[in-house]
Amino acid sequence: DQQVKQNSPSLSVQEGRISILNCDYTNSMFDYFLWYKKYPAEGPTFLISISSIKDKNEDGRFTVFLNKSAKHLSLHIVPSQPGDSAVYFCAATPLRAGKSTFGDGTTLTVKP
């Protein structure tokens, strides 16, 4: 029962261009959706989140879009930088501070 799915295991983009990472979910009860970045041998680092009552949240170069009817969210990184190369996880969580459910991750490579 994979409630959160990231269908693209990897993505490669050129420096300065837009990176778009996608995530789908099945459980309508999630209240928040989050994106994390992970470098090798480190713990995930929180990037940005969005409430289920919103459809867009922006923080600097990072924007998350939520399409509730399609149960789909995406993370846009503009402009992409080589330091953005990492594994990106989307996660979904209920309001009650219960467990977050993570996707499989997408490895982003930004080429100089």
Added chain:
Amino acid sequence: EPEVTQTPSHQVTQMGQEVILRCVPISNHLYFYWYRQILGQKVEFLVSFYNNEISEKSEIFDDQFSVERPDGSNFTLKIRSTKLEDSAMYFCASIPDRGGYGYTFGSGTRLTVV
């Protein structure tokens, strides 16, 4: 910036031995979690802890696992009798409150069971 600290960074243990993984969450955070990531697989929830008791646990978190917050700062995960399949990165995380806060994760403990 406040950090979640995990020790040790790497633990090698023999099958059947007990291990204790230690975490110091951020001091004013209220909710604490353990997750693990088996090599090449997704980050999996183990247990959440609030107000000095387990609030939720996964199927993975069976009788071999336990958590404690013995002194108000440390948060430990004990595996009583390790199995080969317990080999993974174990991450501790905390959040200040409910409401969609992103976890602050520690850098993890790599557990290798031989």
